[in-house]
Amino acid sequence: MDGGFQPRTLELAGGACAWQAWLPPGWSPGHSWPVILFLHGARERGDDGVRPTTVGLGPALLEDPGRWPAVVVFPQARDGFGWRGPMLRRALAALDDALLQLAGDPARQYLSGISMGAYGSWRLALENPERFAALVPICGGLDAPPSALARAAGDDASSDRPPAADPHAAAARILRELPTWIFHGDADGVIPVGESRTLVEAFRRAGAPVRYTEYRGVAHNSWDAAYSEKALTDWLFAQKR
Numbered sequence: 001m002d003g004g005f006q007p008r009t010l011e012l013a014g015g016a017c018a019w020q021a022w023l024p025p026g027w028s029p030g031h032s033w034p035v036i037l038f039l040h041g042a043r044e045r046g047d048d049g050v051r052p053t054t055v056g057l058g059p060a061l062l063e064d065p066g067r068w069p070a071v072v073v074f075p076q077a078r079d080g081f082g083w084r085g086p087m088l089r090r091a092l093a094a095l096d097d098a099l100l101q102l103a104g105d106p107a108r109q110y111l112s113g114i115s116m117g118a119y120g121s122w123r124l125a126l127e128n129p130e131r132f133a134a135l136v137p138i139c140g141g142l143d144a145p146p147s148a149l150a151r152a153a154g155d156d157a158s159s160d161r162p163p164a165a166d167p168h169a170a171a172a173r174i175l176r177e178l179p180t181w182i183f184h185g186d187a188d189g190v191i192p193v194g195e196s197r198t199l200v201e202a203f204r205r206a207g208a209p210v211r212y213t214e215y216r217g218v219a220h221n222s223w224d225a226a227y228s229e230k231a232l233t234d235w236l237f238a239q240k241r
Helices: 057-063 085-101 116-127 146-157 167-174 194-205 223-227 230-236
Strands: 004-012 015-023 033-039 071-074 104-114 134-138 180-185 210-215
Touching: 004 085, 015 085, 033 057, 033 085, 033 116, 057 071, 057 223, 071 085, 085 104, 085 116, 104 116, 116 134, 116 146, 116 167, 134 223, 134 230, 146 167, 167 194, 180 194, 180 223, 180 230, 194 210
Parallel strands: 033 071, 033 104, 104 134, 134 180, 180 210
Antiparallel strands: 004 015, 015 071
16 A cells, blocks of 8 residues: 555444545554544544644644655544544544554554644543553643543542642643643744643652653744654654554
8 A cells, every 4th residue: 555645434323424544655564553543623624534633743843754654544523513422533543453454553553643643642642541651631630521520530549649729730640641732833823832831740749751842933824843853753663552
C-alpha cells in the first residue's frame, strides 16, 4: 500500500463514518508502526472525513513526511458535537482499526489534539490513563470527566490527604506517569493561555514529566509552530509504554 492519506470507513452503531489514515513513506504490514491519534478543532467538524487533515498535523505530515514515521489516525466529530461521549468512542474505534489493520504498535500509541481537540485529548487520556505512551495537547484546556475526578478522590481517600476539589490537581495525579508536552501561544484570544499554564503548574506540583512551550506573541494557531518543532518528534517517538 502506498504512503500518504488513505480514506477509510467505520461501521458503527450510529451508521458509517468516514475517517483518514496517514501511512508513512515505506509503510508495510511487516513492520510494527507507532500510531498517533489526532483530534481536530471545532472548524473541522462534519462528515466528509477529509477536513481534519487540512489543519494541524495533516499539513505538517505533507511538509516533511520523513519526520513522522508513524501511522496517523484522523477521526472526525460530527457537526454540533465536541470530543466527548460518542465522538470519543468513534475516535477510539478508528484507532483500534489502525492498530489491527495497519500494523500499529500497541505500546506506541500517541495522542494529540488542537483547540477543541486538545480538550478532547485531555478527556480521552483521563478516561484511558493506561493506554497512551505520550500526550501532546495544543492550545487547549482541561475537560475532566466526573469519573476521573471520582477516581482521583478515591486515590486521595487512601492517603492522609483529603480529596481535592481542584480538577487540575486530580488530572495531574491520574496522568502523572504519562509523558506530556503542552503548547500554547501567549496571545491566544480564543482559548486563554492560562488554561495551559494552570495545567502545567498542577502537573509540576505532582512531579509529573510535563514539558511546556509557550510562544510569545502567537495567537490561537500555535499548532503550526508546535508540529514544526524537530524536538517534538524526537521526544515523541522515544516514548513507549
